[in-house]
Amino acid sequence: MKKGNQPAEPYRIKSVEAIKLLSRHERLAKIKQANYNIFKIDSADIYIDLLTDSGTAAMSNNQWAALMLGDESYAGARSFRRFEKVVKDIFRKAFVIPCHQGRVAENIMFSTVLKKGQYVLNNTHFDTTRANTLHKGGIPVDLPCEESKSHEPLPFKGNMDCRKLEEFIREHGAETIAMVIMTVTNNSSGGQPVSMANIHEVSEICQRYKLPFYFDCARFAENCYFIKRDEPGYAGKSIPEIAREMFEACDGVMMSAKKDGLANIGGFIALNDEELYGRLTELLILIEGYRTYGGLAGRDLEVLAVGLQEVMDFDYLDFRIEQVAYFGRKIIEAGMPIIEPTGGHAVFIDAGEFLPHIPPEQFPGQSLVVEFYIEGGIRVVEIGSLMFDSIDEKTGQIIHAPRELVRMALPRRVYTNSHIDYIAETAHSIVNRKDSLPGYKIIKETKFLRHFTCDLDVMVPREEKVKP
Numbered sequence: 508m509k510k511g512n513q514p515a516e517p518y519r520i521k522s523v524e525a526i527k528l529l530s531r532h533e534r535l536a537k538i539k540q541a542n543y544n545i546f547k548i549d550s551a552d553i554y555i556d557l558l559t560d561s562g563t564a565a566m567s568n569n570q571w572a573a574l575m576l577g578d579e580s581y582a583g584a585r586s587f588r589r590f591e592k593v594v595k596d597i598f599r600k601a602f603v604i605p606c607h608q609g610r611v612a613e614n615i616m617f618s619t620v621l622k623k624g625q626y627v628l629n630n631t632h633f634d635t636t637r638a639n640t641l642h643k644g645g646i647p648v649d650l651p652c653e654e655s656k657s658h659e660p661l662p663f664k665g666n667m668d669c670r671k672l673e674e675f676i677r678e679h680g681a682e683t684i685a686m687v688i689m690t691v692t693n694n695s696s697g698g699q700p701v702s703m704a705n706i707h708e709v710s711e712i713c714q715r716y717k718l719p720f721y722f723d724c725a726r727f728a729e730n731c732y733f734i735k736r737d738e739p740g741y742a743g744k745s746i747p748e749i750a751r752e753m754f755e756a757c758d759g760v761m762m763s764a765k766k767d768g769l770a771n772i773g774g775f776i777a778l779n780d781e782e783l784y785g786r787l788t789e790l791l792i793l794i795e796g797y798r799t800y801g802g803l804a805g806r807d808l809e810v811l812a813v814g815l816q817e818v819m820d821f822d823y824l825d826f827r828i829e830q831v832a833y834f835g836r837k838i839i840e841a842g843m844p845i846i847e848p849t850g851g852h853a854v855f856i857d858a859g860e861f862l863p864h865i866p867p868e869q870f871p872g873q874s875l876v877v878e879f880y881i882e883g884g885i886r887v888v889e890i891g892s893l894m895f896d897s898i899d900e901k902t903g904q905i906i907h908a909p910r911e912l913v914r915m916a917l918p919r920r921v922y923t924n925s926h927i928d929y930i931a932e933t934a935h936s937i938v939n940r941k942d943s944l945p946g947y948k949i950i951k952e953t954k955f956l957r958h959f960t961c962d963l964d965v966m967v968p969r970e971e972k973v974k975p
Contacts, residue, residue, distance in 0.1 A: 513833055513924050514826050514829035514830045514832075514833055514924070515826070516826060516923065516924075517822045517823060517825075517826045518567075518823075518920060521568065526553075526554055526555070527551075527554070528554040528883075528884045529552055529554070529884060531881065531882075533552075534552075534880060534881050534884055535881055537552050537880075538877055538880055538881060542950070542951075542962035542963055542964070543873070543877050543947055543962075543963040543964065543965065544958075544960070544961060544962060544963060545558065545876050545877070545880060545886050545887070545888065546558070546958070546959050546960070547960075548880070548886065552884075553880075553884060553885075553886045554883065554884030554885060555883070555884065555885045555886070555922065555926055555929065555930060556885075556886045556918070557853075557885060557886060557887045557888075557914075557915040557916050557917065557918075557930075558886045558887065558888050558916065559888065559916050559918075560766055560852045560853065560916040560917060560918050560919060561608075561725075561763060561765040561766055561916075562608075562765035562770070562771045562772060563765075563771075563918035563919075563921065564765075564769045564770065564771070564814075564918055564919035564920055564921065565918070565919065565920040565921045566769065566770070566771070566810065566814070567769070567813070567814075567817060567920075569813050569817070570769065570770070570810045570813045570814055570817075573806075573809040573810050573812070573813045574806045574809060574810060575806075576806075576809050577804060577805035577806030577807075577808070577809050578805040579804060579805045579806075580805070581797060581800070582797050582799055582800075583799055584799060584800065584805045584808070585805075586805035586806070586808040586809045586812075587605065587799040587800060587805070587808055589808070589809065589812045590603075590605065590808040590809070590811055590812045591603045592812075593811075593812045593815050593816060594775060594777055594815070595777070597747070597750055597751075597754070597815060597816075597819075598724075598750075598754045598760050598762075598777045599751060599754045599755050600754070600759060600760065600777035600778050600779050601778075601779050601781070602777065602778055602779070602780075602781065602784040603775055603776075603777050604775055604776040604777070604778075604784070604787055604788060604791055604798060604801060605773070605774075605775050605798075605799070605800060605801035605802070605803055605808065606774050606775060606776070606791065606795050606801040606802055606803075607772055607773065607774065607795065607801065607802035607803055608763050608764075608765055608772060608773065608774045609635065609723070609725060609761060609762060609763025609764075609765070609774045610635040610639060610763070611774060611794075611795060611802065612761040612762065612763070612774050612775065612776045613635060613636055613639040613640075613761060614639050614794075615776065615787055615790050615791055615794075615795075616721075616761060616776060616787065617639050617640060617642075617643040617645060617685075618643060618790060619783070619786050619787055619790060620685055620686065620719070620783070621640070621643045621644070621645045621685045621686075622644075622645075622685065623643070623644030623645070624644065624645075624646070624683075625645050625646070625683055625684060625685040626645065626646045626647075626648050626675075626679065626683055626684045626685065627640045627645050627646070627647050627648065627684075627685050627686060627687075627688060628648050628650055628672065628675065628684060628686075628687045628688065629647065629648070629649055629650070629667075629687075629688045629689070629690060629723075630649070630650060630651055630652075630665060630666065630667040630688075630689055630690055630693050630696075630701065631649045631651050631655075631665075631690060631693050631694075631695040631696050632647045632649055632688075632690070632695065633690060633694045633695050633723070634894055634895070634956060634958070635956070636688070636690070636723060637895075638955045638956050641955065642955060645685060648675065649695075650667050650668045650671045650672050650675065651665075651666075651667070651668060651693070651696055652664065652665075652666040652667060652668045652705075653668065654666065655693075655696045655697075655699065656909075658847070659847075660847040660848040661848075662700070662702070662733070662737040662738075662848070663699070663700055663701060663702040663705065663733070663737070663738070664693075664696060664697070664699035664700075665690070665691070665692055665693030665696055665698075665699035665700050665701045665730075665850075666693075666701050666702055666705040667689060667701070667705060667709050669705070669708045669709060669712060672687070672709065672712055673712055676712070676716050676718070681716040681717060681718055684718055685719075686718065686719040686720070686721055687709065687713050687718050687719070687720050687721070688721050688722070688723055688761075689701060689706065689709060689720070689721070689722050689723070689757070690722075690723040690725075691722055691723070691724055691726060691727055691730040691753075692726045692729055692730045692733070692850055692851050692852070693850075694725075694726075694852075695890065695895075696846075697846035697849075697850050697853075697855040697912070698726070698729075698831075698849070698850025698851050698852050698853050698855065699846075699848075699850050700729070700730045700733035700734065700737075700850065700851065701730060702734065702738050703734050703738055703741065703749070703752065703753065704738070706753055706756050706757075707756055710756040710757060713758075719758050719759070720756075720757045720758050721757060721758060721759045721760060721761060721778075722753075722754070722757050722759075722760045722761070722762075723760075723761055723762075724754075724760045724761070724762050724767075725762055725763040725764075725765075725766040725767060726766050726767050726851055726852055727750060727753070727754075727762070727767055728746060728750070728767045728818040728819050728824060729767065729824065729827065729828065729850075729851030729852060730753070730851070731746045731749040731750050731753065731819070731824075732746065732821075732824040732825070732827075732828055732851065733828070733851065734749050734753075735749055736828075745821075746819040746820075746821060746824065747819055750819065758778060758779060758780065759776065759777060759778030759779065759780070760775075760776070760777050760778070761774075761775075761776050762774055762775055762776075762777075764811050764814070764815065766852070766919075767815070767818045768811050768814045768815050768818070769813075769814030769815075769817055769818050769919060769920075770807065770810045770811050770814045771810075772803065772807055773803055773807050773808070773810075773811045775801070827851065827919065828851055830917065830924070830927070831849045831850065831851060831852065831853065831854065831917055832848070832849045833924065833927065834849070834854050834915070834917065834927045834930070834931075835847070835848075835849035835854045837927055837928065837930075837931035837934075838854055838856065838915075838930075838931060838934055840931065841931045841932075841934035841935040841938055842934070842935060842938035843856050843857075843861055843934050843937075843938060844856065844857045844860045844861055845857060846912070852916055852917060853914045853915055853916040853917060854914075854915045854917075855890065855912045855913070855914050855915075856875065856912065856913040856915070857910060857911070857912060858871040858872040858874070858875045858889075858891065858911045858912060858913045859871055859872075859891070859910060859911030859912075861875065861941065862874060862875065862941060862944055864942065865944065865945075865946040866946070867891070867892045867896075867907040867908070867911060868892070868905070868907070869946025869947060869948065869966055870889065870891065870892060870893045870911075870946065870947050870963075871891070871911045871946070872889035872890065872891035872892075872893065872911045872912055872913045873889045873891075873893050873947050873963065874944045874945060874946060874947060875887075875889075875913045875937070875944070876888060876889050876913055877947070878937050878944055879913075879933060879934075879937070882933050882936050882937055883929070883930070883932075883933030883936075885930055885933055887913050887914060887915045887916075888913070888914050888916070888958075889911075889912070889913055889914075889958065890908075890912040890913065890914045891907075891908045891910065891911035891912050891913075892907040892908045892911060893949075893957075893958050893961075894908070894958045895908040896908055915930070945965050945966050945967045946965075946966040946967070947963045947964065947965055947966060948963065948964055948966055949961050949962070949963055950962050950963065950964050
């Protein structure tokens with residue numbers, strides 16, 4: 508499946524969508540109109556869109572065919588039963604609650620089980636999980652493994668620190684903790700995988716202290732691939748077999764199926780606790796829809812049933828992970844430092860290291876995000892202090908993100924290696940003038956998830972000598 512050092516796509520393209528590169532002058536005007544917030548630029552004005560891998564996958568011919576099978580009955584639709592069977596087979600849980608995406612699963616779960624002042628422990632919370640915890644009065648706590656801080660290309664840097672987990676439980680008491688969540692793969696730490704050994708150790712600790720243990724499993728299949736490839740004893744096991752072992756170790760899952768569901772919309776909760784299932788579906792019916800459609804059309808459930816099976820195909824995963832690794836190598840060759848090894852869904856540039864002249868409070872990641880759009884029409888996203896800084900309640904001081912990162916998320920089955928080569932050329936052009944990149948300041952923001960909607964301004968006006 509490889510040609511030289513390039514992975515070869517294990518599919519052929521049946522449908523194409525035209526994209527257009529605006530002139531540099533036009534791109535400058537667009538980013539200024541958007542107040543330097545990349546979320547506010549229309550997709551028609553983006554050339555290559557790496558903002559997210561969520562809901563951006565290209566569907567297969569079998570998924571398109573499945574759309575026509577959608578049963579749009581309000582209750583008990585055939586499409587739900589097909590979806591339910593697939594979810595039960597893969598995730599090994601008795602009850603399945605569909606919802607329209609992952610943050611709704613989090614909202615429903617935390618609204619039901621989380622009491623004000625309780626902790627939610629995670630290897631690393633991502634933005635919506637953290638925001639939903641805070642919104643319900645909870646306290647998100649990250650317990651990443653020590654290896655996650657290393658610049659060495661170590662495997663399983665997404666693991667949870669089990670020593671710190673047990674110390675936290677003993678210090679604060681199990682009754683103060685609503686649940687323990689394992690995010691697989693660990694998005695905020697660079698899309699790094701979690702080992703099966705770590706999963707079993709966390710599971711054992713949670714069982715001992717009678718704490719609910721859940722997965723945020725948006726990228727479960729990619730995590731299974733890394734276990735198969737890198738963890739001793741798993742090379743001979745299939746992806747479905749590894750998934751089965753993973754999910755039998757937890758009490759339930761919350762999933763944004765817009766990632767490894769290979770779908771444009773959809774998510775779910777799956778669990779074994781019948782009493783909790785009843786309470787969750789009561790809220791689901793109030794805010795999303797009946798328990799057999801949960802805000803989704805029947806055709807969406809059909810697409811998810813196919814996608815959740817297709818994503819476990821080894822050839823697809825082998826290409827997917829290798830394409831991301833190829834992307835990482837090209838960005839390094841261009842002169843930008845990244846988190847190594849590359850994870851399953853994105854390349855994470857270390858903007859703090861790349862732009863040391865821009866302090867965290869001036870958002871070096873956002874500076875690089877803006878520059879990728881101006882230079883090449885490429886949309887990427889900041890995963891640093893703009894997204895994740897917080898306030899120390901005792902001192903009132905701002906706590907900046909652990910690392911100032913820029914995520915370049917590859918949509919599934921969308922871009923070819925030629926697109927990646929273009930992105931790398933753009934990166935090289937930025938490297939040649941990186942010392943001139945300015946910092947940014949926030950001029951308007953919301954209380955939660957400010958990065959989606961905030962307005963920014965440049966700290967030092969840039970000089971652009973570009974003719975229309």
